[in-house]
Amino acid sequence: MRPVMEPASASPGCAQLYARMLLEAWERSDSRALQSAVQHISATMDASLLPDEMERFEIIHEVGRFMGECMQARLSSGDVTVGIHLLRHFASSPQITSST
Numbered sequence: 001m002r003p004v005m006e007p008a009s010a011s012p013g014c015a016q017l018y019a020r021m022l023l024e025a026w027e028r029s030d031s032r033a034l035q036s037a038v039q040h041i042s043a044t045m046d047a048s049l050l051p052d053e054m055e056r057f058e059i060i061h062e063v064g065r066f067m068g069e070c071m072q073a074r075l076s077s078g079d080v081t082v083g084i085h086l087l088r089h090f091a092s093s094p095q096i097t098s099s100t
Contacts, residue, residue, distance in 0.1 A: 002067070014044065014053075014091075015056040015060055015090055016055055016065050016091055016093070017092055018040070018041050018057075018060050018064075019088075019090035020087075020091040020099055021033070021037040022034060022037050022038075022063065022064045022067060022087055023084070023087050023088065024065075024092055025037055026067050026071070026080075026084070029071065031068065034064060034067060034068050034071060035068055037064055038061060038065050038068060041057060041060060041061045041064060045057045045061065056090060059086060059090070060087065060090060063080075063083035063087055066080060067083060
């Protein structure tokens with residue numbers, strides 16, 4: 001089993017790393033890694049995040065939570081297609097931060 005990389009705090013690019021963690025866990029059908037990533041995302045979300053970053057975290061968290069539910073219910077990957085596309089977008093795109 002590969003060690004899971006965990007960001008220590010909500011630093012720039014953190015949402016991108018979490019999206020990658022969720023995708024890797026899904027592709028390996030690793031429900032423990034998926035659940036662990038969702039828990040770390042929850043623990044990292046706090047009021048210190050910029051609004052744009054908080055929105056990314058919320059989307060990634062909800063997609064990860066839904067993926068976990070689908071994995072437990074043995075639903076097909078078609079049930080999470082939109083979520084997977086969103087995670088791939090967040091995993092590959094550079095983080096844009098608001099300067100307001």
